[in-house]
Structures are given as C-alpha cells and as structure tokens.
Amino acid sequence: MGGLIYIIFFHILGAVIWIGGMIAIRFAVHPALQNIADDQVRLARTLEITGRLFALVAPFIIILIASGLYLAHMFGFSGHTSLSKVVHAKEAIWLVMALNYATMVWLRFKAQSFFVSGNALMAKKYLAPIAKYMLPLNIFLGLVAIFLGLVLRGF
Numbered sequence: 001m002g003g004l005i006y007i008i009f010f011h012i013l014g015a016v017i018w019i020g021g022m023i024a025i026r027f028a029v030h031p032a033l034q035n036i037a038d039d040q041v042r043l044a045r046t047l048e049i050t051g052r053l054f055a056l057v058a059p060f061i062i063i064l065i066a067s068g069l070y071l072a073h074m075f076g077f078s079g080h081t082s083l084s085k086v087v088h089a090k091e092a093i094w095l096v097m098a099l100n101y102a103t104m105v106w107l108r109f110k111a112q113s114f115f116v117s118g119n120a121l122m123a124k125k126y127l128a129p130i131a132k133y134m135l136p137l138n139i140f141l142g143l144v145a146i147f148l149g150l151v152l153r154g155f
C-alpha cells in the first residue's frame with residue numbers, strides 16, 4: 001500500500017487542523033475575546049481571528065475531500081456495501097460542513113464591510129451566529145466524520 005500512508009496522513013492532518021482549529025477558536029479564543037470591553041477593538045480582533053482561521057483551514061477542506069475520495073476509491077468502498085454507505089455519509093457530512101463554512105466566510109465578509117463603514121451594530125449582528133450556532137455545528141459534524149473514519153478503518 002506504499003504511498004497510501006501519505007494520503008492517510010494528509011487526510012488526518014486535514015481533520016486535525018479543520019476541527020482542532022475550530023475547537024481552539026470557539027472554546028479558547030472566543031471566551032477570552034469577550035473580556036475586551038472596547039467594542040471597536042473586540043470587533044477588529046474578532047474579524048482578524050476569524051479571517052485567519054478561515055484562510056488557514058481553506059486548503060485543508062479541499063485536501064480532506066480529495067484524499068477521502070482517493071482513499072475510498074483505493075480501498076474499493078464502492079457499490080452498495082455497508083462501508084460504501086459510511087463513505088456516502090462522510091461525503092454528505094463534508095458537503096454540509098463546507099457549505100456551513102462558506103456561509104461563515106460570507107457572514108464575516110459582510111460583518112467586515114459594516115465594521116469598516118462604521119456600523120458596529122450590524123457587524124456584531126452578522127458575526128453572532130458564527131460563534132453561537134455555526135462553529136458548534138461544524139465541530140459536532142467534524143467529530144462525527146472522524147468517528148466514521150475509524151469505522152471505515154475497521155474497528
């Protein structure tokens with residue numbers, strides 16, 4: 001299986017950076033940001049941090065689907081076996097996560113435009129759902145995808 005170990009490595013690296021990155025930002029950085037009393041400073045830093053997170057994970061989202069499809073192909077998880085259903089479940093999870101990610105990027109972009117034009121209230125409004133619902137949803141789905149990866153491994 002020679003080179004496959006590198007594909008599996010990049011698949012796991014993608015999971016570590018995407019899911020781990022979201023967990024660190026949501027549960028370590030986000031609570032600390034709330035202690036910045038100055039509205040302007042807090043919003044500016046929140047926009048910077050989310051911008052950096054989204055840029056960091058972008059290539060790994062592509063790496064995850066590409067390596068996943070390649071692995072599924074190489075391991076022969078096609079047809080209608082029970083493992084092929086797990087692969088399809090992972091494809092569906094990836095798609096929902098990628099769409100959720102794209103929506104977060106859009107919301108952050110809108111928030112930044114409002115912030116730059118001096119409308120802090122609207123900027124906050126557009127940022128709020130990211131921390132409240134969207135990152136937690138993607139963290140949860142990501143953990144399910146990791147678990148299903150172990151199922152495919154054959155536990």
Ligand code: HEM
Nearest residue numbers: 012015065068069071072090091094145146149150152153
């Ligand atoms: C957010 C998306 C995903 C995450 C977080 C994720 C995570 C993981 C992890 C951590 C493993 C390692 C399990 C192990 O072998 O020890 C794994 C394995 C695997 N994943 Fe994914 N995965 C994702 C998406 C996908 C997609 C979209 C596909 C297929 C199209 C896929 C196909 C596979 C396959 C075939 C394996 C088995 C590799 C093996 O047997 O070692 N994954 N996944």
